[in-house]
Structures are given as structure tokens and as C-alpha cells.
Amino acid sequence: MIAAIRSEWLKLRTTAVPWVLTGIALLINALLILVIFLSHDNGTGGPGGGGAFVSPGYTVPHTTQQLRNLVGSGFQGYILALLLGVLCITTEFRHKTVTTSFLVTPHRPRFVGGKLIFAAIAGAVLAVIMLVATVVGGGLTLAARGGSFSDMIHQLPAVAPGMILVFALFAILGVGIGSVLTNQVAALIVCLGWFIILEGILVQLVHSAEKWVPTGAATAAANLTRGRGSDFGLFNWWQGTLLMLAYGLVFAAVGSIILTRRDIT
Amino acid sequence: MPSAIEVHALSKRFGPVRAVEQLTFEVPEGRVTGFLGPNGSGKTTTLRILLGLVSATAGTATFGGRRYVDLEHPIRHVGAVLEATSFHPTRRAEDHLKSVAIGAGIPLSRVEETLDLVGLSDVARRRVGKFSLGMRQRLQLATALLGDPEILILDEPANGLDPQGIQWLRTFIRYQASLGHAVLVSSHLLSEMEETVDDVVIVSHGQLVLQTTLAELATRAGTSTGMRIRTPEVARLTAALAAVPVAWRQVAADTLVIDGATPEWFGPFAAQHQIVLYELVHERGSLEDVFLSLTHGFDAADPANMGGGQAGPAPMPGGPT
Numbered sequence: 001m002i003a004a005i006r007s008e009w010l011k012l013r014t015t016a017v018p019w020v021l022t023g024i025a026l027l028i029n030a031l032l033i034l035v036i037f038l039s040h041d042n043g044t045g046g047p048g049g050g051g052a053f054v055s056p057g058y059t060v061p062h063t064t065q066q067l068r069n070l071v072g073s074g075f076q077g078y079i080l081a082l083l084l085g086v087l088c089i090t091t092e093f094r095h096k097t098v099t100t101s102f103l104v105t106p107h108r109p110r111f112v113g114g115k116l117i118f119a120a121i122a123g124a125v126l127a128v129i130m131l132v133a134t135v136v137g138g139g140l141t142l143a144a145r146g147g148s149f150s151d152m153i154h155q156l157p158a159v160a161p162g163m164i165l166v167f168a169l170f171a172i173l174g175v176g177i178g179s180v181l182t183n184q185v186a187a188l189i190v191c192l193g194w195f196i197i198l199e200g201i202l203v204q205l206v207h208s209a210e211k212w213v214p215t216g217a218a219t220a221a222a223n224l225t226r227g228r229g230s231d232f233g234l235f236n237w238w239q240g241t242l243l244m245l246a247y248g249l250v251f252a253a254v255g256s257i258i259l260t261r262r263d264i265t
Numbered sequence: 266m267p268s269a270i271e272v273h274a275l276s277k278r279f280g281p282v283r284a285v286e287q288l289t290f291e292v293p294e295g296r297v298t299g300f301l302g303p304n305g306s307g308k309t310t311t312l313r314i315l316l317g318l319v320s321a322t323a324g325t326a327t328f329g330g331r332r333y334v335d336l337e338h339p340i341r342h343v344g345a346v347l348e349a350t351s352f353h354p355t356r357r358a359e360d361h362l363k364s365v366a367i368g369a370g371i372p373l374s375r376v377e378e379t380l381d382l383v384g385l386s387d388v389a390r391r392r393v394g395k396f397s398l399g400m401r402q403r404l405q406l407a408t409a410l411l412g413d414p415e416i417l418i419l420d421e422p423a424n425g426l427d428p429q430g431i432q433w434l435r436t437f438i439r440y441q442a443s444l445g446h447a448v449l450v451s452s453h454l455l456s457e458m459e460e461t462v463d464d465v466v467i468v469s470h471g472q473l474v475l476q477t478t479l480a481e482l483a484t485r486a487g488t489s490t491g492m493r494i495r496t497p498e499v500a501r502l503t504a505a506l507a508a509v510p511v512a513w514r515q516v517a518a519d520t521l522v523i524d525g526a527t528p529e530w531f532g533p534f535a536a537q538h539q540i541v542l543y544e545l546v547h548e549r550g551s552l553e554d555v556f557l558s559l560t561h562g563f564d565a566a567d568p569a570n571m572g573g574g575q576a577g578p579a580p581m582p583g584g585p586t
Contacts, residue, residue, distance in 0.1 A: 007368035014356040014364075096351040099318065100408065103345055104368045106317040106334040263279075264318040265310075 001117065004105070008088065008118035011097075017087045018122070022129060025077040029130050032073040033138045036061065037145070060147035067152050070138050072159040074130030078218065079195055081123035081167040085174020086191055088122070089115050090184035099264055109256035115175045116252055123171025127164040131156070162222035165241065169218060172248035179255025211235050217243040268329075269294045269416045269447030270315065275324035277310050277471075284310040285471040288324070292449045292464075294415075297442045299462035299479070300451040303560050307471035308451040309348060312420050316345050328416060340369050344409030345418045346402070354394025358385055358404055361393060362411060371412050379407040384433075398425030406434075417441055419450040423457055435461045455556040469560040486555045492526040494535075495519050495544035505538040519543070 012018055040059050061070045089112075092098040105111045135156065143149040174191070181187040195215065203210045210216045211234045220240025235243065270292035277285040285307040292298045302308050313319040315326040317333035326332070333339050352361055362376040380386045383403040388396070393404065402425045409417060419438075423431050438461050441448050452458045455465070465482055467474040475482075496502055499519060506513055506523070513523040523531065528547050535542055550558075 003367055003370055007364050010360060010364040010367060011353070011356075014360045015353055016355060091353070095353045097353050099347060099351075100365060101368075102318055103316060104340055104365055106336075106339055261320065263313075263320060265313065 004114035005118050021080045025080045029074040060145045067155045071155045078170045081170040082174040085119040085171040086178040086187045089178035090187050093182040094184045108259040112179050112256045119171040119175045120168040123167040124164045127167035162224040166218045166222050169244040176248040176251025273325045276322045278322045290466045290476045292447050294447045295445045296463040297448040298464045299458040300466050302468035306468045338369050341412035343416045344414035346405045346409050346422050347420045352393040359389040379410045383407045415446050417448045474559050486550045486552045490548050490550050491524045492531050493546040494521050498540050
């Protein structure tokens with residue numbers, strides 16, 4: 001299994017995929033950090049919903065919730081963890097390297113399984129990279145503006161585990177979707193279409209669907225160490241985790257069956 | 266001799282297309298088996314079924330009784346060069362081989378060795394996107410050799426190679442066989458293979474036409490196809506021929522071809538009838554002729570008659586005229 005993961009990492013790092021995705025993720029993260037600080041300057045309230053209000057007399061995040069929003073500002077990068085999962089399997093089909101991969105690992109469910117485990121790790125690593133970047137970039141900005149760097153660090157244990165978990169879950173979901181839709185363009189369109197447009201519309205129409213859709217399940221999973229239960233009408237963290245995992249694994253199982261029947265000509 | 270590869274009653278349909286039909290053959294260890302047939306005769310499909318890339322509709326394709334998918338670390342046992350396999354363009358040759366080696370638990374020292382073996386050491390750090398067809402073919406061969414497999418399956422490996430490359434490939438294939446490895450190599454040209462293979466498996470329309478040794482095929486090629494005779498006395502010759510059970514045809518005003526005839530028979534015959542001859546040519550087929558006739562009109566041929574038991578003149582091994 002370690003060999004499979006090392007092989008996958010070598011395959012992935014010799015393509016542009018991880019570098020471009022990480023670059024985009026960090027760029028988005030930097031913009032969100034900027035927005036947080038600007039909102040404090042303007043007194044308009046930060047992004048991220050509940051509790052992120054700007055306190056009168058402060059020009060930097062200082063409440064627990066504000067600091068958590070800052071530490072978790074890279075959270076939206078989960079969509080890139082999803083794409084990482086999608087790309088790590090669909091790239092094989094796009095460039096037909098899957099022939100060689102199937103010669104090495106002819107048992108196709110095992111091939112998909114290797115990708116799932118690798119993507120989960122890669123997704124988690126992406127979350128860690130974003131957290132480190134946030135602590136460095138956001139933390140230095142905070143300190144420079146008179147905020148408390150150590151207060152921010154204290155919020156790390158509350159935010160980081162949930163974010164790492166969610167990124168891993170999205171990467172697993174990405175591999176699952178990619179194993180069903182091996183056409184790279186189709187898989188990307190479906191993923192972006194669902195998570196950017198369709199899911200939001202569905203939740204607007206059927207409000208009770210919110211806790212069942214992947215983003216709802218992932219948001220619940222993110223509460224891993226925040227000590228909150230099922231707020232916002234969502235599941236609690238482990239239910240959300242299991243639901244997200246189920247989405248990923250069901251797709252991967254369907255993908256494995258399809259791939260097992262597929263002729264590579 | 267033990268069989269390294271066994272294909273038994275193998276069939277594959279792609280929708281209405283019968284790509285492979287009831288194909289049975291074996292590939293022995295320590296020999297090079299040419300898998301020959303025109304384009305579209307089911308060679309590639311058969312090889313891909315063997316390698317677990319394409320599923321069979323019926324029948325089995327196994328290595329020592331085990332399917333490819335059931336082998337543990339298959340590329341350590343079976344090395345394959347396939348047509349239309351590609352590489353990720355931004356990946357360096359070396360990294361491609363490393364990713365395969367790591368995935369199959371093969372020591373990384375083999376990467377350098379195989380690159381050396383196929384003559385790609387100088388471009389090991391170059392991205393594969395910049396490789397020529399011949400270089401890709403060599404890289405595929407290096408991939409196949411990584412696990413030092415005892416069985417090699419090569420689908421049209423000479424494609425894209427320059428003449429030196431082809432010569433090198435032949436030597437390489439012979440060397441593999443000398444190590445006791447089994448080599449199954451496909452081609453649509455027998456001429457490309459006749460210096461390399463020990464045995465031939467000839468297919469056409471997805472069906473087996475003939476499995477035999479190259480020596481037997483050469484015997485068949487050396488068999489007389491007939492005598493070409495130019496004579497000013499066509500009328501007297503045809504009258505004389507009417508009395509003997511041979512088929513003949515007139516191909517020019519003064520020229521006849523007598524099917525299956527030999528000089529040993531025709532010389533005395535002409536002398537006996539006192540017929541003047543201007544020209545007497547013994548026509549024999551080449552291996553390529555035999556191959557073409559087998560793969561084109563093979564429905565009419567009876568495989569049971571081929572390769573031995575042939576009436577007629579003494580065999581002339583390797584005898585294209």
C-alpha cells in the first residue's frame with residue numbers, strides 16, 4: 001500500500017496538477033485573508049457568517065469566532081481538494097497512462113482503492129499547506145496590526161482537524177466521481193456545476209436537503225473539534241463524516257464496477 | 266516443452282463485430298513465437314485480453330494456468346509493449362519508469378539498467394512529450410523489461426524503429442529466448458519476423474489459420490508451385506499434357522504454367538515427347554507468399570494439410586527463389 005501511494009505521488013507530482021491547484025488554493029486563501037482584514041478596517045463585518053461581526057474599537061480579529069474565521073480562511077479550498085481527487089484519476093484516462101497503470105495493477109477496484117487512499121492523504125496535505133500559509137500570512141498581518149498572534153494560534157486546534165478531515169473527504173469524493181466519469185472535462189464540469197450552482201439551488205428549493213448534500217455533510221464534519229453539535233440543522237460531525245465518506249465510496253464502488261467491465265483498447 | 270502462455274477457445278465480440286473467434290494456441294518457453302496476421306485480424310485484441318486490459322467474451326487466456334489479473338505483481342512475470350500506449354507528456358522518462366517500478370516493488374536500480382539496455386540513458390531526464398515515436402517505443406520496451414519478466418508480449422514492436430533499431434530489436438528478442446524466456450511478438454509482416462521467430466501463429470478474421478514452426482512454414486514455402494514453360498510448340502505440349510493428370514494454364518501465346526510440376530518430372534516428359542523448350546522455370550513460393558495466401562483465402566485451405574505430409578519434391582528450407 002505504501003508502494004502504491006509513493007507511486008501515485010510520483011505520478012502526480014510529475015504533472016502540473018498539484019502545483020496549479022495548490023497555487024490557486026493559496027491565492028484564494030490570500031484574498032480571503034485580505035478581505036477579513038479589510039472588513040475590519042471598514043467595520044462592515046467579516047465573511048463566514050455567524051459571529052464574525054466586527055467589534056467596535058478593534059481593527060483586527062480578536063474574538064474567538066473572528067480568530068477561528070481567520071485561521072480557517074482557507075476552508076473554501078475544499079473545492080480544490082475535490083478537483084485534486086478528480087484529476088488524480090481522470091488524468092490517467094486523458095493521457096492514456098491508465099494502460100500502464102492497469103498492467104501494473106490489473107485488479108481495477110484495487111487501482112481505485114489506491115487512488116482513494118492517496119487522494120485522502122493529498123487532500124489532507126493540501127489542508128495543512130493552507131493552514132500553515134494562513135498562520136504565517138494571516139498571523140504576521142495580525143501581529144503587524146497589533147493583534148495577538150498567540151490568540152490566533154490557540155484557535156488552531158479547534159479549526160485544523162476539521163479542515164484537514166473535510167479536505168480529505170472531498171478528495172475521496174473527487175476520486176469517486178472521477179472513477180465514474182473518467183472523461184476529465186465531463187468530470188470537472190459536473191463537479192463545478194454541482195458545487196457552485198446546483199447544490200445551492202437545491203438547498204434553496206428543498207431546505208431539508210441541506211444536511212444531506214455533500215457540502216452540508218462536510219460542514220458538519222468540520223465541527224470535529226469545535227465542540228458544537230448539530231447546529232444550523234446539520235448532522236453532528238461524525239454523522240457528516242460518514243455521509244461524506246459514503247458519497248465518495250459509493251461513487252468509487254460504482255466506478256470500480258464500471259472500470260472492471262471496461263475494455264482498454 | 267512447457268507452455269508459458271495458453272490461449273484456449275478465446276472469443277471476443279465488440280457489439281456485432283467478432284474480433285476474435287474460438288482462438289486456441291500456445292506459446293512455449295525459450296522460443297520466439299510470431300503472432301501474425303493482417304491488420305484487423307484480432308492480434309491486438311488477443312494480446313490485450315491476455316494482459317487483462319480487455320475482457321474475453323468466452324474462453325481463457327492464461328500464463329501457466331493463471332490469468333494476468335491473478336498474478337501477483339504481474340509485470341515481474343509478463344512484460345508488455347503495446348500499440349498506442351502513451352505517456353504523460355510532462356513526465357520525464359526516468360520518472361515514468363520509477364513510478365512503475367515503485368508501484369510493482371521493483372528495485373529502482375532497474376530503472377537505470379533498463380534505460381541503458383534500450384539506449385535511452387542520455388534522455389532519461391527529458392520529458393516524454395518531446396520523444397520521437399522510436400524513443401517512445403524504446404521507453405515502452407524499457408517499461409516491459411523493468412521487472413525482468415520471463416514472458417514478453419510485444420505488439421508490433423518494430424513500429425517507429427529505424428533499421429538499426431529493428432536490427433537491435435531482433436538481437437534483443439533472440440537473446441531473451443536464449444535465456445529461456447517466452448516471447449510472443451505480433452506483426453502484420455512475416456518478412457519482418459522471419460529472421461527472429463521460431464514458431465508462427467497465423468490468424469485471420471480473428472480465427473487461427475495455422476500454428477506451426479517457422480521451419481515447417483519454410484518447407485511449405487519451398488514447395489513447388491509449378492513450372493513455367495516457354496515453347497514454340499504450345500499446341501503439341503498441351504496435347505501431351507491432356508494425357509496426364511495435371512492442371513495447367515496458358516499465360517502467354519508461347520508460355521504455359523503447369524501447377525505442382527517439378528523439373529524432375531517435366532524434363533523427362535518433354536524429352537519423351539520431343540518438345541522444343543526455350544525456357545524452363547521452376548517457380549517456388551516465398552514465405553511471404555505462403556503467409557499472404559494463408560491469410561487471404563484461408564477459408565479454402567485445410568489447415569490439416571499444411572506443414573508436413575506434403576506430396577511432391579524434396580523440401581527446400583528457406584527457399585524463396
